[in-house]
Amino acid sequence: MTVEAKLGQVANYVDERTGAAAFLKKSLKKVFPDHWSFLLGEVALYSFVILLLSGTFLTFWFDPSMREVVYEGTYQPLEGVKMSAAYASALHISFEVRGGLLMRQIHHWAALIFMAAIVAHLLRVFFTGAFRKPREGNWIIGVGLLTLGIVEGFLGYSLPDDLLSGTGIRIAEAIIQAIPVVGSYLSYFAFGGVFPGELFIPRIYIVHVLLLPGAFLALITVHLMLVWYQKHTQYPGPGRTEKNVVGYPLMPMYMAKAGGFFFIVFGVTAFLGAVASINPIWLYGPYTPAQISAGSQPDWYMGWLDGLVRMAPPIETYFFGYTVSWNILIPGLIIPGILFTGMALYPFIESWITGDKREHHLLDRPRNAPNRTALGAMSLTFMLVTLINGGNDLIATHFDLSINQIMWGTRIGVFVLPPLAFIITKRLCLSLQRADRELVLHGRETGRLLRMPSGEFVEVHEPISPEKAFILTSHEQLPALDLPAVDARGVKRAGVLKNKLRARLSKANAEAVPKVSADDLKEIESH
Amino acid sequence: MSSQLEPIKDPGLPAHVHRKTDTDPKAADRAERQVAAMFGISALGTVLLIVSYVFIPDDVFVFIPIMGNQNAHQLGLGLGMAIALFFIGLGAIHWAKTLMPDQEVVMQRHEFRSPEQDRKDFVDTVKEGAASSGLGRRSLIKKSLGAALGLSALSPILLLRDLGPLPGPEQKMTNWKSGTYLVTDPGDRRIKASDLEVGSVAQVMPEFADPKDRHLDDIAKDALLLIRLRPSEFNLEPDRLAMTHEGIIAFSKICSHMGCAVALYEQTTKHLLCPCHQSTFDVTRAAKVIFGPAARPLPQLDITVDGEGYLIARKPFSEPVGPSFWGREK
Numbered sequence: 001m002t003v004e005a006k007l008g009q010v011a012n013y014v015d016e017r018t019g020a021a022a023f024l025k026k027s028l029k030k031v032f033p034d035h036w037s038f039l040l041g042e043v044a045l046y047s048f049v050i051l052l053l054s055g056t057f058l059t060f061w062f063d064p065s066m067r068e069v070v071y072e073g074t075y076q077p078l079e080g081v082k083m084s085a086a087y088a089s090a091l092h093i094s095f096e097v098r099g100g101l102l103m104r105q106i107h108h109w110a111a112l113i114f115m116a117a118i119v120a121h122l123l124r125v126f127f128t129g130a131f132r133k134p135r136e137g138n139w140i141i142g143v144g145l146l147t148l149g150i151v152e153g154f155l156g157y158s159l160p161d162d163l164l165s166g167t168g169i170r171i172a173e174a175i176i177q178a179i180p181v182v183g184s185y186l187s188y189f190a191f192g193g194v195f196p197g198e199l200f201i202p203r204i205y206i207v208h209v210l211l212l213p214g215a216f217l218a219l220i221t222v223h224l225m226l227v228w229y230q231k232h233t234q235y236p237g238p239g240r241t242e243k244n245v246v247g248y249p250l251m252p253m254y255m256a257k258a259g260g261f262f263f264i265v266f267g268v269t270a271f272l273g274a275v276a277s278i279n280p281i282w283l284y285g286p287y288t289p290a291q292i293s294a295g296s297q298p299d300w301y302m303g304w305l306d307g308l309v310r311m312a313p314p315i316e317t318y319f320f321g322y323t324v325s326w327n328i329l330i331p332g333l334i335i336p337g338i339l340f341t342g343m344a345l346y347p348f349i350e351s352w353i354t355g356d357k358r359e360h361h362l363l364d365r366p367r368n369a370p371n372r373t374a375l376g377a378m379s380l381t382f383m384l385v386t387l388i389n390g391g392n393d394l395i396a397t398h399f400d401l402s403i404n405q406i407m408w409g410t411r412i413g414v415f416v417l418p419p420l421a422f423i424i425t426k427r428l429c430l431s432l433q434r435a436d437r438e439l440v441l442h443g444r445e446t447g448r449l450l451r452m453p454s455g456e457f458v459e460v461h462e463p464i465s466p467e468k469a470f471i472l473t474s475h476e477q478l479p480a481l482d483l484p485a486v487d488a489r490g491v492k493r494a495g496v497l498k499n500k501l502r503a504r505l506s507k508a509n510a511e512a513v514p515k516v517s518a519d520d521l522k523e524i525e526s527h
Numbered sequence: 528m529s530s531q532l533e534p535i536k537d538p539g540l541p542a543h544v545h546r547k548t549d550t551d552p553k554a555a556d557r558a559e560r561q562v563a564a565m566f567g568i569s570a571l572g573t574v575l576l577i578v579s580y581v582f583i584p585d586d587v588f589v590f591i592p593i594m595g596n597q598n599a600h601q602l603g604l605g606l607g608m609a610i611a612l613f614f615i616g617l618g619a620i621h622w623a624k625t626l627m628p629d630q631e632v633v634m635q636r637h638e639f640r641s642p643e644q645d646r647k648d649f650v651d652t653v654k655e656g657a658a659s660s661g662l663g664r665r666s667l668i669k670k671s672l673g674a675a676l677g678l679s680a681l682s683p684i685l686l687l688r689d690l691g692p693l694p695g696p697e698q699k700m701t702n703w704k705s706g707t708y709l710v711t712d713p714g715d716r717r718i719k720a721s722d723l724e725v726g727s728v729a730q731v732m733p734e735f736a737d738p739k740d741r742h743l744d745d746i747a748k749d750a751l752l753l754i755r756l757r758p759s760e761f762n763l764e765p766d767r768l769a770m771t772h773e774g775i776i777a778f779s780k781i782c783s784h785m786g787c788a789v790a791l792y793e794q795t796t797k798h799l800l801c802p803c804h805q806s807t808f809d810v811t812r813a814a815k816v817i818f819g820p821a822a823r824p825l826p827q828l829d830i831t832v833d834g835e836g837y838l839i840a841r842k843p844f845s846e847p848v849g850p851s852f853w854g855r856e857k
Contacts, residue, residue, distance in 0.1 A: 098580060098604070102601055170787060171785045174850035184852045187852075189687070189688075195747055196747060230639070238539055238540060246633050253628070257624075259616075260623065267610070267613025274606050288743060289786075290732075293802070296803060314806075314822040323852065327820045404818055407818075440535075469535045
């Protein structure tokens with residue numbers, strides 16, 4: 001019997017027991033648009049699977065306990081040192097379990113790739129406007145996954161209970177304590193008393209391996225079901241409209257490509273785990289609150305937060321004898337809170353500004369949404385400046401600079417550079433729009449020079465292909481909202497300030513180089 | 528806008544271009560062999576993994592340029608696994624790109640909005656259901672249900688109460704009492720002023736009858752830094768100067784910012800630097816903050832010597848050590 005016939009039998013078997021033929025037939029033919037940038041989310045998904053697999057392996061030997069033991073393993077330099085059972089078992093995994101170090105390194109690399117892929121995917125979705133109606137809900141789930149990812153990663157590298165991870169926990173405890181009124185209570189509940197106590201490793205362990213992975217599984221499932229049900233967005237191009245999806249069917253093309261890509265991601269992660277040392281906990285030693293290593297650094301996705309805390313001004317206020325640590329609250333809780341809330345709400349903010357409540361399935365070219373692109377560049381610049389400050393000690397030692405100067409540079413830069421990035425990016429977008437317009441009207445430069453009979457030199461331009469011209473002109477340009485302070489009947493609208501703000505934002509948002517119109521083309525032809 | 532006349536008409540999907548493997552059976556056969564070869568390489572990777580697991584002892588190191596000395600066992604396992612996985616992926620994608628139909632397919636999107644009648648019926652059903660339950664009219668039910676639900680949410684909060692004790696006085700206390708001996712860490716030996724040379728720094732702990740009783744909780748608040756300067760180098764208020772002994776000054780090692788160990792001492796400038804967030808404290812001025820995010824100096828411990836010349840604490844810390852918290856000043 002051929003493979004085809006056998007698979008046919010399987011399909012028959014499944015349908016006779018579930019009646020799923022109609023659904024599965026449609027699903028297997030489902031079309032997925034193809035673009036490299038759509039792979040970023042896939043990388044995140046596959047890294048998550050790798051994390052589940054490698055993490056499960058680690059749990060078979062890891063002992064999440066702060067019981068004090070004396071190390072008697074094969075790693076000579078720590079022979080006879082007192083440490084927690086958690087740290088001792090992490091050393092055991094690294095040195096005595098065959099493949100244990102490989103799995104630890106795969107797990108850590110996969111976590112770094114997971115976070116990087118989430119951020120890259122988020123940027124793709126943001127800059128192309130894929131979060132617009134009807135995908136606002138999925139955007140919020142994505143922001144939730146990013147937030148959980150940061151927490152999960154932090155808890156993960158805190159588990160081995162080495163000197164570096166304990167220092168991170170100490171800082172987390174200081175942030176909890178800084179919360180006004182309830183801070184000390186929360187800290188006592190979290191640690192079972194004073195820091196460090198003997199409870200936090202088992203507690204964060206269960207959060208790290210059960211609670212958060214469960215939340216991840218649930219959110220990722222909904223995230224993917226929504227992508228499936230709402231169908232993927234696609235880039236604009238010939239034959240692609242708001243009403244269709246152009247791409248390859250799930251079976252066989254997409255299955256083979258996506259399945260193959262999973263193995264490629266896993267292979268690359270395994271390669272990194274094999275050759276690139278990461279988090280060598282045996283070099284840090286066991287945690288003790290009285291010691292620390294110079295150049296202590298969190299993982300990269302926490303670096304911006306650390307950088308913010310480092311650059312904060314030394315302000316504490318006291319009223320009625322109570323202490324408020326603004327130097328911790330502002331960078332540690334308030335700014336991240338504003339950033340992540342703003343990010344989650346952005347689809348609604350943008351739709352409020354544009355007044356656009358329609359569905360969008362065609363992606364924007366970033367240049368055609370200058371305000372959004374500029375806002376993205378501004379946020380990225382902010383993150384980059386804070387991230388640089390998070391590594392200011394290493395930058396200072398590697399490049400022989402003064403740490404104070406770097407700190408002052410980023411303290412000023414964090415205010416100056418993001419707005420600058422906004423302005424520059426917006427101008428760049430408008431220039432690119434202008435270039436698009438030129439390209440459609442006058443064609444592309446060929447580099448061939450012609451000498452006219454009059455002696456004048458001109459460059460020959462060639463018209464661009466109809467496909468390209470279509471891509472450059474098919475986007476829509478929404479006019480600014482017309483929001484006069486008084487309505488048609490001469491009555492003043494409610495919420496004057498809000499209205500004014502909306503009108504101004506809408507005007508800024510609608511700024512664009514007019515795209516080529518039919519009249520423009522007619523005029524060109526008549527020349 | 529949709530009503531706007533589009534200047535350039537949609538030229539439609541570009542015509543499908545056949546690949547070589549679509550038209551040339553030989554090229555297709557070649558592609559098949561290439562895919563099979565990749566799967567073959569993957570199998571070799573698994574063989575490498577098995578061989579490394581069984582035959583390479585885990586204490587053999589090999590030198591590899593750039594990477595330096597590498598554990599051969601670990602490297603063999605990792606590379607074998609990487610090759611095995613990577614080439615399965617590469618083969619599958621090559622298979623898809625060369626031999627599976629690559630004609631783009633167009634599928635129509637369905638509108639998410641339901642037909643008007645369905646929407647109206649849906650809204651009516653919801654309204655009817657709400658009305659027939661009487662939730663709108665019977666406000667007593669509504670209010671009591673709300674109160675009951677709200678109250679029931681308290682139970683998990685209450686049940687989690689035993690996660691930890693309530694903050695008590697221990698939050699503000701350390702094991703430094705009047706007369707507590709300063710001991711070396713490690714070593715637990717009492718210290719004489721003469722043990723510390725001018726310019727040097729040492730980490731010390733309060734003496735415990737049995738050092739085994741000293742746990743991380745104690746270290747987290749007791750860790751103390753001793754620094755010895757020439758007395759003339761100090762720039763202190765008289766009351767602070769009185770807390771030093773022959774140029775030896777003692778500070779809590781727990782950073783007043785976020786509790787990291789303030790472990791970096793720069794001898795030339797006499798600055799203490801916290802490696803976590805770079806708060807910098809001037810030792811000559813009672814650990815005044817001269818840079819970074821810390822808002823308070825490191826607490827200073829009042830020290831002196833006993834009759835035999837061993838360093839002791841004259842008084843406990845006059846303020847809580849470590850990071851700030853809401854009721855710190857109370």
